[in-house]
Amino acid sequence: MLGAGIAGLSCARRLSERGHRVTLFDKSRGPSGRAATRREDGWSCDHGAQYFTARTPEFAQAVAQWCAAGVCQPWFPSLRVFGPAPRGPRPAPAPQRYVGMPHMSALGRWLAQGLDLRLWHTVTELRRGEGGWALRSGEHGWHGESFDSVLLALPPAQARALIQPIDPELAGGTEPDPMEPCWCAMAVYDADPLPEVEGAFVNQGPLSWVCADHRKPGRQGPCCWVLHAGPDWSRAHIDASPAEVGAWMLEAFADLGARGTPRQVTVHRWLYARGAREPAPGMIWQAQAGLGLAGDWLAGGRIEGAWRSGRALADALG
Numbered sequence: 454m455l456g457a458g459i460a461g462l463s464c465a466r467r468l469s470e471r472g473h474r475v476t477l478f479d480k481s482r483g484p485s486g487r488a489a490t491r492r493e494d495g496w497s498c499d500h501g502a503q504y505f506t507a508r509t510p511e512f513a514q515a516v517a518q519w520c521a522a523g524v525c526q527p528w529f530p531s532l533r534v535f536g537p538a539p540r541g542p543r544p545a546p547a548p549q550r551y552v553g554m555p556h557m558s559a560l561g562r563w564l565a566q567g568l569d570l571r572l573w574h575t576v577t578e579l580r581r582g583e584g585g586w587a588l589r590s591g592e593h594g595w596h597g598e599s600f601d602s603v604l605l606a607l608p609p610a611q612a613r614a615l616i617q618p619i620d621p622e623l624a625g626g627t628e629p630d631p632m633e634p635c636w637c638a639m640a641v642y643d644a645d646p647l648p649e650v651e652g653a654f655v656n657q658g659p660l661s662w663v664c665a666d667h668r669k670p671g672r673q674g675p676c677c678w679v680l681h682a683g684p685d686w687s688r689a690h691i692d693a694s695p696a697e698v699g700a701w702m703l704e705a706f707a708d709l710g711a712r713g714t715p716r717q718v719t720v721h722r723w724l725y726a727r728g729a730r731e732p733a734p735g736m737i738w739q740a741q742a743g744l745g746l747a748g749d750w751l752a753g754g755r756i757e758g759a760w761r762s763g764r765a766l767a768d769a770l771g
């Protein structure tokens with residue numbers, strides 16, 4: 454299994470529960486993928502997924518179990534909207550929001566418990582031979598074991614790069630690629646620059662979302678605001694320098710009323726932040742080849758989609 458985000462983890466857990474032997478490879482230093490938490494000296498904050506919702510009974514059941522285990526908690530923020538509401542029908546009221554406890558990455562750490570997880574393995578090549586699937590990582594070369602099946606729980610561009618040389622038709626099936634980029638700025642302050650706001654959707658200028666991360670439940674540490682830029686602005690400035698992007702995003706934050714100067718600003722570029730195929734097939738499984746794909750982009754997006762896609766792929770394997 455490649456990718457220890459929520460999709461890969463939910464797939465690996467379900468397969469393990471059913472008696473399959475699963476080895477999970479991820480290029481990062483920890484599990485959880487885009488349900489991510491940035492840790493720096495003296496502060497940390499959720500810089501990927503900000504919260505999650507449960508719109509289907511099966512995911513609501515899993516979330517109830519996670520809450521009972523203390524891995525997440527309902528979140529009742531008072532959210533503002535800046536700028537004109539987008540045209541079209543009013544969106545339905547959002548379902549209950551949840552946040553990972555004490556950070557979003559707690560979800561991935563919880564799901565990874567007991568799994569054979571190999572971190573720092575950036576898989577760069579897959580090969581199918583007589584003994585099964587072999588894989589090579591940039592850090593460790595060819596892996597000693599071979600596998601009956603290879604399952605890729607990756608954003609489509611990253612999956613495509615690996616399957617193009619072995620199955621160009623399947624690689625072509627990952628197009629059109631729905632993923633949108635997102636520039637994220639994390640700003641640490643000595644005094645809260647916008648104490649009257651907890652979080653907000655922003656429909657003006659570069660920003661799309663701002664949130665006082667330190668005021669989410671269970672967070673400790675200094676005042677840290679997370680700013681997300683919208684997909685169009687992020688795409689238009691995709692090659693700008695992080696320093697420039699950070700400055701522009703802070704200017705836009707000041708336009709919302711934020712006061713003062715942060716003592717530290719860290720900028721992260723998500724190349725593949727969000728997006729989902731329509732109609733959503735849920736997952737892709739080629740039984741004869743032993744090759745499968747999962748991920749949020751195949752199941753409606755969001756953390757819920759990732760979790761459901763991983764489960765669907767595991768169920769297809771039986």
Ligand SMILES: Cc1cc2nc3c(=O)[nH]c(=O)nc-3n(C[C@H](O)[C@H](O)[C@H](O)COP(=O)(O)OP(=O)(O)OC[C@H]3O[C@@H](n4cnc5c(N)ncnc54)[C@H](O)[C@@H]3O)c2cc1C
Pocket residue numbers: 455456457458459460461478479480481484485486487488500501502503504505506574575576577606607608611635637681723725726727747748749750754755756757759
């Ligand atoms: C800025 C931002 C805001 C978001 N906000 C929300 C939100 O508020 N609510 C919500 O529900 N969702 C939100 N999302 C989306 C949510 O984070 C995703 O839908 C979900 O986490 C995707 O999970 P996944 O397992 O499909 O993919 P990922 O989490 O991307 O997992 C893929 C994994 O594969 C690994 N990987 C990639 N290439 C390789 C390779 N070659 N070899 C080995 N490993 C590899 C990566 O390190 C990663 O861990 C947001 C995402 C972003 C980025």
